[in-house]
Amino acid sequence: MAKQINVSLIGNPNTGKTSVFNLLTGLNQQVGNYPGITVERKAGVCKLSRGLKAHIVDLPGTYSLNASSLDENVVIEVLLNKKDKDYPDVAVVVSDVENIKRNLLIFTQIKDLDIPTILVINMADQMLRKGITIDIPELEKRLNTKIVLMSARKKQGVEELKKSIEDYRKLPVAPCLNAFEIDPEYFGGLQRAFPKESLYKLWLVITQDVNFANINRNTIADASQFQTKKNSELKRLQQKETIKRYQFINQTLKATQTIDIKNAKGVRAALDRVLIHKVWGFVVFLAILLFIFQAIYDWSSYPMDLIDGAFAWMSDFFREILPEGMLTNLLVEGILPGIGGIVIFIPQIAFLFLFISILEESGYMSRVVFIMDRLMRRFGLSGKSIVPLISGTACAIPAVMATRNIENWKQRLITILVVPFTTCSARLPVYLIIISLVIPTHRVGWFFGYQSLTLMFLYFIGFGAALVSAWLLNKFLKIESKSFFVVEMPNYKIPLFKNVAINVFEKTKAFIAGAGKIILAISIILWVLGSFGPTEKFSKAKEYVTTQYQENSAEDLETQIASYKLEHSYMGYMGKAIEPVVRPLGYDWKIGIAIISSFAAREVFVSTLATIYSVGSEEEETIKNRMASEINPVTKKPLFNLATGISLLLFYAFAMQCASTIAIVKKETNGWMWPSIQFIFMSGLAYIAALAAYQFLK
């Protein structure tokens, strides 16, 4: 087998590291998690010449090797552990041309670990425009490295980078800073205690233990027992290290780089003047949100109608060509409607991920953090909570993980607890189908329809519930926690199509795969429960119904038999058992079943109803038509009327119905206490709100 070169991509956030990664690997990449923790791991393969291959890992963005979050810690774990499967043969540090100074900090740290390191200066095509000139040969000499000028946007410099990776053995390995200089006395003692180890590695292990106690490591034996300093003193030494490094970096850059300040401003300042203006900033933010919701609702309705029709047609088609029997029934009544219930939402989910991805890539998200910080703090949140709250509109799971860069534990905990209130994409299927059933299609003016306004209102209810509960939690939680708020304000960028496309594709795929499994399983279980019954009333339904309704036509009789069968199936009995609980909310036992199964995942609601309604029915209709033709047995009017509809919408807006979110909250808060409180609070609120709405409107 050809030798594979292990490459780690390292760099500050917002340097275009991921663009370089995408350029090197294309779609040859896998996104997963690091074992045991929910930090995203991106790896890919890049073909070099002579049959060589590079295994490239895109490590989480970090400013230094002094980790302060779980994501940053991954970088250190990989770089310190020679046995790690990702341990690099060569490290590639990606810097953007404007922030070389800051990126050199982590560059010199990695150099000092004796890892061959290439420095990539990205966005090099903008050097002239920004008034920056760099003496590359001199900088290479001073840093003892190979420098590659790149422009990921214009696809320049890729071949040179590949060539440099291939030739990594020729890279000089020499440290930039002698760790000894930081504090001769302390480091002298350290070296005497562990004469065989690299001094800088020892130092990183010790400081890392200060931040991340109890991490298993098998590379360096118990350096952590060398605890001659208190934590506060170690912190001071870390600061001293940073200062020393900056002295070196400032000297180096002074000799090699010139910046013409006059050219440095421009677009950033002009855009900032509007986007973080005390009035216009909020107006623009609101307008962007409105636009996104309108797009999700209106634009995606066309592909969705197509998909809905296609699945009904497929069920019909398979029923025609397959022999009648159990398996055919399972396929056309269980599996196909189940899958259809999830596939139909691909357009919307993709739209949502598309917009979130564009907001993040463009650098706008940091501006929102900036203008919202003061406001959010009133509710016990941080400006940084905005990112989880917005990405929560896609899915609560990445949103809960995105809270990690909130430094203050209390604000972070509150954010985690309220994030599931935001309208995630799994709620969309439920909202959309119910809105289309109970809300009229009239338009207000030429742009906004009642239906999309209702949807927007539901989004606001979600945010509102999140903010109000945050405010309450802030009042009652007694946690003291220091807050250090530092947000980088990156330069504005036009999002790279490739980055956005890959991001949308990967996220949508993960969502469909994750939800798809649950939905498929539940569809099959439901079909079984609906297709068998415990008593004679199920197996001999035909006789029972025929004797009861002799005067009915044959067609009516068929329908009567089908619904009689369903009522006396296992599912029917289970539904009847919970009916008293859901009756006051305006639901029948079928909706009750759909709600119960939604506690695994919300999006199951639609596919559950689809499965329930199609069991025993011969005609394959669209889900919406089936729901519209349901009749309330008590009032004899359509079951899905305004009161039931609003009640359902509110129930889904508030209830904590997502097993995966509960699991991630447990993981991030280290125990069952917070997820339990969250579950009880949210679901209780949902029940009360739905009850009030139905009783008021009916």
Add this chain to the structure above:
Amino acid sequence: MKVSLASLKKGQSGIIISVVTDNIPLKLLEMGCLPGNEVELLQRAPFSCPMYLNINGSHLAIRKEVAEQIEVELM
């Protein structure tokens, strides 16, 4: 004139003289907030906090409490 960074007005800049390192995050130092470096207040958020700064070429936002730990000489 020595003042606290928190008291800077929009558009003013200065040289960082001292930083109370115990009360500010290491990350801020890593981004270049060190004595001797230049800092400019680009803008304040609505209600005057957080503050949008250019420190040593890094554009970042910090809150008033942290800015109070940093002393600058006005330019």
